[in-house]
Amino acid sequence: MPLYTSKSVLLGLTALFSAAAFTASADEITTFTKGGAAIGGTDPVAYFTEGKPVAGSDQYTFEYDDVTWKFSSAENRDKFAAEPAKYAPQYGGFCAFGAAMGFKVPVVPEAWSIVDGKLYLNNSMKVQERFEQDIPGHIENATLNWEIIKDKKPEDLKEPIIRN
Numbered sequence: 001m002p003l004y005t006s007k008s009v010l011l012g013l014t015a016l017f018s019a020a021a022f023t024a025s026a027d028e029i030t031t032f033t034k035g036g037a038a039i040g041g042t043d044p045v046a047y048f049t050e051g052k053p054v055a056g057s058d059q060y061t062f063e064y065d066d067v068t069w070k071f072s073s074a075e076n077r078d079k080f081a082a083e084p085a086k087y088a089p090q091y092g093g094f095c096a097f098g099a100a101m102g103f104k105v106p107v108v109p110e111a112w113s114i115v116d117g118k119l120y121l122n123n124s125m126k127v128q129e130r131f132e133q134d135i136p137g138h139i140e141n142a143t144l145n146w147e148i149i150k151d152k153k154p155e156d157l158k159e160p161i162i163r164n
Helices: 006-019 026-030 044-049 074-082 096-101 125-133 135-149
Strands: 057-064 067-071 108-115 118-122
Touching: 044 067, 044 074, 044 108, 044 118, 057 074, 067 074, 096 118, 096 125, 096 135, 108 125, 108 135, 118 125, 125 135
Parallel strands: none
Antiparallel strands: 057 067, 108 118
């Protein structure tokens, strides 16, 4: 398995991000949406209750932070509606490793972790592996960076934020 350097990951994230041509509405600035739904329509509660990503349904939706969230059941929708901050992924559902580097990067449902009761999503399984190499450090950096990048459009984030 090849070893990826921080520089190559940053360049890859920058390239991925630059190539992603999409228009962001106000809600998409702080929440990752794909196909008109938060986190691409994946049920965020299922990560906690089933231990895996589960596709949400148009039948069970909830509006939170001006974004449509989808759920696999009425029960999961109701759990989220009662405590959205408990179930919504960190960093608006953008890639946790990307946020740690100062970027807003799309995610895939399969690359995820629950740490201290919080859901973290990542861009790919390779990025997930990098995230897991220093979970506390990446969460600390992502949390600090989120305050800087939260209200910026993804395409406006061109330079990484390097923290020691």
